[in-house]
Amino acid sequence: MKDQKPALKEIIKKYTDQLPEKIELIEMNLQQLMAQTWQEQTWHDLYILLHNLMGSSGTYGYMELSQLLRQLEVMVKKSLIQAPSEQDQQQMLSLMQEIKAAVENIVPHE
Amino acid sequence: MAKLSKIMLVEDEPDIREIASLALTELGGFNLTLCESGQQALDKLPAALPQLVLLDVMMPDMDGPTTLQKLRTMSEMKNVPVIFMTARVQANEVEEYLKLGALGVIPKPFDPATLSTEIIKIWNEFAEKNLTVD
Numbered sequence: 453m454k455d456q457k458p459a460l461k462e463i464i465k466k467y468t469d470q471l472p473e474k475i476e477l478i479e480m481n482l483q484q485l486m487a488q489t490w491q492e493q494t495w496h497d498l499y500i501l502l503h504n505l506m507g508s509s510g511t512y513g514y515m516e517l518s519q520l521l522r523q524l525e526v527m528v529k530k531s532l533i534q535a536p537s538e539q540d541q542q543q544m545l546s547l548m549q550e551i552k553a554a555v556e557n558i559v560p561h562e
Numbered sequence: 563m564a565k566l567s568k569i570m571l572v573e574d575e576p577d578i579r580e581i582a583s584l585a586l587t588e589l590g591g592f593n594l595t596l597c598e599s600g601q602q603a604l605d606k607l608p609a610a611l612p613q614l615v616l617l618d619v620m621m622p623d624m625d626g627p628t629t630l631q632k633l634r635t636m637s638e639m640k641n642v643p644v645i646f647m648t649a650r651v652q653a654n655e656v657e658e659y660l661k662l663g664a665l666g667v668i669p670k671p672f673d674p675a676t677l678s679t680e681i682i683k684i685w686n687e688f689a690e691k692n693l694t695v696d
Contacts (some may be wrong), residue, residue, distance in 0.1 A: 457588055460674065463580055503620065507649050508577040510671020518671055526582075 465510050468559055474505055475555050479548055482528075484543075491533035499528045515552045523547055563689040566682060570595040570602065570612035572603040573647070574621040579660065581674050582616075582647075590678025591663065600624030604632055607639050616668070619648035619659070627662050641690055647672065652689065 481498045488494075502525040510518030524547045527540060536544065569592045573579040579596060586592045595610040597603040601624055603615070615633070619626035624647055633639050643665040648655075651669045659667050666684040670679070 459584055459588055460581070463584060467577055467581075500622075503649065504578075506576045507670040508575060508581075511578055511581055512675060515671070537584075 464512055467508070471509070471514075471517075471555050471559055475551060478502060479552070482544060482548060484534075485531075486541050492532055495528060495531045497524065499532060500526055505550075514554075514558060517551065517558065520547060520551045520554055524551065550551065563651045564613065566592070566610045566613055566685045567616050568593045568595075568610070569616060569681070570597060570603060570607070570615045571611055571623075572594075572600060572626070573616075573650055574598055575618070578618075578670075582649045582672075582677065584675045585674035589610065590681070592678065600626070600632070603629055604636070607633065607636060607642075610643065611638065614681070615644045616663075616681070617644050617646055618665075619646050619650060625660070630662055630664070643685070645684055648671030 456517065478498070478501055485494055485498060502521055506518050506521035506525050510519060524544060526543050527536070529545070530536065530540065565659065568587060571579065571582055571589075571594060573596075574584060579598065583594060583596055586594050595606055595612060597606055598687070599616075600621055603617075607615075615631060617626045621629075624632075627649070629645055629691045633642070633644070642664065645666045645668055646659045647668045647670055648659075649670040651667060658668050665688055669685075674687055
């Protein structure tokens with residue numbers, strides 16, 4: 453972001469501080485969905501979470517994270533139609549690890 | 563056409579609403595009315611009378627295109643220019659938004675630093691086309 457006024461810096465910091473929690477929620481949802489019988493509505497809720505975070509993370513300047521979330525969003529969107537295959541599940545979990553690593557780079561553990 | 567000053571932003575996602583709001587007021591200097599749903603926008607429109615509406619496409623309950631259709635049935639808002647903000651910007655999707663009567667589309671994610679400039683650019687192109695806005 454080229455122009456960061458103090459108020460903008462402040463809300464970017466607030467958003468950044470909340471990122472690990474938001475990613476944790478997505479990971480927890482994903483793992484729960486994979487462990488239970490497929491239902492469109494539950495995958496749809498995860499899809500909305502991902503879609504919103506994909507949009508907001510890019511807008512807050514975290515483009516790499518946004519692109520990874522976009523990839524996961526596309527896979528979750530496929531899962532709205534039918535239960536993901538074993539291969540798709542592995543791919544989603546692998547993407548989830550990449551997303552966590554990206555967040556770790558943004559907000560290192562203290 | 564009058565200089566653009568009054569904008570309504572309709573966005574359900576709080577983080578995006580917050581940063582867009584700051585970008586439009588602090589960086590853009592606009593007089594902004596914020597709405598978190600399509601229904602809230604319809605409720606606030608008659609009093610707010612914005613010159614331009616920025617409308618999120620994907621919202622629960624009432625999405626952007628439905629909000630636009632309902633807004634067009636309000637006599638005082640039937641010509642108000644609307645810009646969609648969305649991550650769904652494939653050529654066929656953009657074409658669909660324009661067919662619905664949108665003035666333009668701002669892709670998400672957007673850069674808060676340049677959001678106001680993008681809006682003004684679309685507004686100026688609109689003004690140059692000499693379309694009438696009541």
